[in-house]
Structures are given as structure tokens and as C-alpha cells.
Amino acid sequence: MKSKNSVLIIEDSPAVGMLLAEFMKKLGYTDIKTAESGHAGISLFKQFVEKDITPLIFLDYNLPDSTANSIMSQILPIKPFTKIIIETANSKDEDTIKEVIGLGAYHYLQKPIHFNEVEKIITILEEEESYLEKKSPRTSTSQEDDIDEEKIIEHIDFILKTNNQISLNKIEQILGFSNEFIVTYLKKLETKGKIVQLDNKKEIACNQCDSIRTSQVFFCPTCKSSNFKLGKLIEHYDCGNITEESTYENELCPNCKKEIKALGVDYRVMQNHYICNDCGGLSPEISTSYICLKCESRFKLEEARWKSSVNYKVLNTK
Known part of the structure; x- marks a missing residue:
């Protein structure tokens, strides 16, 4: 049974998540859950599915622990007809729109979110559901x-x-x-x-x-998991360590504990690499x-x- 009153908001900004939840309540939606990470969002989604409910999902394009394509790659194989609305802060250009729709998203919202746009999308969604009946x-x-x-x-x-x-x-x-x-x-x-x-x-x-x-x-080319994120890696030339940028605390290599000083001499930054949250695999391609x-x-x-x-x-x- 699909419940049109069920909404899942996956948004790392508590303020945006709260405002969106309050607005959905005004539109008549009653069963609303929020998550501030991809991991928590997937967990809540599975709880909905266990109750035979397919929620409407608002999904932030970039999350601290995952990306929109990671989350959708985990959701759609479970419930292919899930309606997912992507929230994106990227510039409103045709390529961005094609990307989120190509991933299987139902629609997209440009940040900062304007609630009149949310209402328009929900109206269209409800009209479509009525049309399909x-x-x-x-x-x-x-x-x-x-x-x-x-x-x-x-x-x-x-x-x-x-x-x-x-x-x-x-x-x-x-x-x-x-x-x-x-x-x-x-x-x-x-x-x-x-x-x-x-x-x-x-x-x-x-x-x-x-x-x-x-x-x-x-999915990850090593373990086939769809639980991944996009981030920066640092390679320390002296010891060959390659790990996430966040692991180099106080500019110290997490492996040999030496300080990294000069970009291009001591280390290099590897932009836009995929990091698997399950096996720890690192890859420039997914x-x-x-x-x-x-x-x-x-x-x-x-x-x-x-x-x-x-x-x-x-x-x-x-």
C-alpha cells in the first residue's frame, strides 16, 4: 500500500529539513521523517518499506557521507516507483537538470528552496496519481x-x-x-x-x-556496494599514503605522522574521487x-x- 501522506526528508541542514517538514504538514502530509545523512536516510526508508509504505522523498544533492546517485542507487532497486525530489544548489542549467532526472529523480528543487515551487511540484504529483487511476x-x-x-x-x-x-x-x-x-x-x-x-x-x-x-x-567497482561518497584524497609522496583529506589533521600524514608542507613537493590533492563507505575502496570512476x-x-x-x-x-x- 502506498501512502501519499508519508514523506522522507534527507537533508544535512537541520533548518532546511525542519522548514520543509513544516511546509509539508501545511499541505496535509502527516507521516514525515527527517534524516541528516545518507546512512540515516536509507535506514528510515527501509523502515517505511517494512510497513509496505513508499514515501515521497526530498533528497539533498550533496550529503556529508554520500551523494544523490549513491542514495538513489540504493533506493530504486528496492522500490523502483519511489518519487524522489532532488534539492540542488548547483547552477540551474540544462546539464544539471538532465543529470538528476537521468538518475531517476521525479523532479528537482533549486536551492535556496522556494515553497511555492514545492507546492507546484506536489500539485503536479497528486494530479499525476489521480490521472494514473x-x-x-x-x-x-x-x-x-x-x-x-x-x-x-x-x-x-x-x-x-x-x-x-x-x-x-x-x-x-x-x-x-x-x-x-x-x-x-x-x-x-x-x-x-x-x-x-x-x-x-x-x-x-x-x-x-x-x-x-x-x-x-x-556502485563501488571493488565490492559492488552503492554506499559511497565523493571527496578529495591526498597522496603523501614520502610514504605513499593515499587517504581522505579529512584524515590529514593539523597537516600531518595519518600514516607516517610527518607534516605535509608544499603542494606538489610533499603531496598532491586528488579531486573528485569516490570513497566506498563499506569497503573503503578509492576510485576516480564509479x-x-x-x-x-x-x-x-x-x-x-x-x-x-x-x-x-x-x-x-x-x-x-x-
Whole structure:
């Protein structure tokens, strides 16, 4: 049973977490839990799952002990349909948006958080849940023409309302079938200036069920754990020690206890390395695979199927 009243906030700022929790209460959500670390967040998520509840999750992009891709790589294999809203302080550019959505996030919030934006996202989420409960616009699975055209139009309009860009493959996947009427209606919207056709979009698809609703899963190349963080490493040339920057207290090497003085002479800093919280492994690269959020199968990139279709930019759906 999914409870729309359950919310999990994973945020290392107690002030932000408290304000977000209070605002969600005002929106009518009652079962709200907060965590200030990735480890605590995963623990609370598993407690929800044990009660057969899938909470709505607000997830800070950067946490002291983990990253968003680490947390999502642990959550989505357990509950693929979990709605995760990423809080990011990164600049609001297309690459950042593509990254968080590509990870399987439902939406993102730019920091500092504006609660009117939170309310908009929650409204869309609740409308989508109501939409998914409606009868399919296809009234039969045996005849191609046995469809409800008015309902198709209603569903397509709603899909476009909740997306800035979307492919034909994604629209057909949400509707649950493909039909010439879908393409015809999209062409009508083009002529009315409500959408514009972009270049074809190539999307990864599940090699089992052909769904393009997939998420990238990240894991340690040594122990396969998804419990990792991103940090800086320091290599001390004299003794060869390579550990996290935080281990060099008072600029002393944790291995030989010698002072590190000159960057480039005594030591070097290794930026953006992944540190596994389980096995302690250090790596400049993290291993990846994919999980299908429809059938839950896992596959490697080289095993994936690729589907190409027209991509649309939404200009005006009013």
C-alpha cells in the first residue's frame, strides 16, 4: 500500500529539513521523517518499506557521507516507483537538470528552496496519481482502432502540461500503447504553436520489456556496494599514503605522522574521487548499470536496447 501522506526528508541542514517538514504538514502530509545523512536516510526508508509504505522523498544533492546517485542507487532497486525530489544548489542549467532526472529523480528543487515551487511540484504529483487511476484511453487490447480519442487528447494534454521536453516514445509509454491518432494530434499541436519538434531523441530501453523508464545505478567497482561518497584524497609522496583529506589533521600524514608542507613537493590533492563507505575502496570512476523501473530487471549499458523517436519541446499547452 502506498501512502501519499508519508514523506522522507534527507537533508544535512537541520533548518532546511525542519522548514520543509513544516511546509509539508501545511499541505496535509502527516507521516514525515527527517534524516541528516545518507546512512540515516536509507535506514528510515527501509523502515517505511517494512510497513509496505513508499514515501515521497526530498533528497539533498550533496550529503556529508554520500551523494544523490549513491542514495538513489540504493533506493530504486528496492522500490523502483519511489518519487524522489532532488534539492540542488548547483547552477540551474540544462546539464544539471538532465543529470538528476537521468538518475531517476521525479523532479528537482533549486536551492535556496522556494515553497511555492514545492507546492507546484506536489500539485503536479497528486494530479499525476489521480490521472494514473483513470481508465486507459484504450478500451481494448485486441483492436488497433478501439480507442477513446477524447480521452487520448485529455491524457496527452496532461502529459505535456507536466513536461518541458518529451519524446514520442515516452508519450506512448505513458499512454500504454502506440497509435496513429497520437501522432496526428501532436501534429495539430505543432500547427497551433503549442509544441515544436526537435531532433530525434535516442533513449536507453530495457533489454527485457523494452521500457525506456530506466535509471542508472552506481556502485563501488571493488565490492559492488552503492554506499559511497565523493571527496578529495591526498597522496603523501614520502610514504605513499593515499587517504581522505579529512584524515590529514593539523597537516600531518595519518600514516607516517610527518607534516605535509608544499603542494606538489610533499603531496598532491586528488579531486573528485569516490570513497566506498563499506569497503573503503578509492576510485576516480564509479561502476554503473541500469535498472528498469517497469519490470525491475538490471542490465549493463552494452546490453541495453536503444529507441529513437521525435523529441518535442512544449511551448504552450493552455
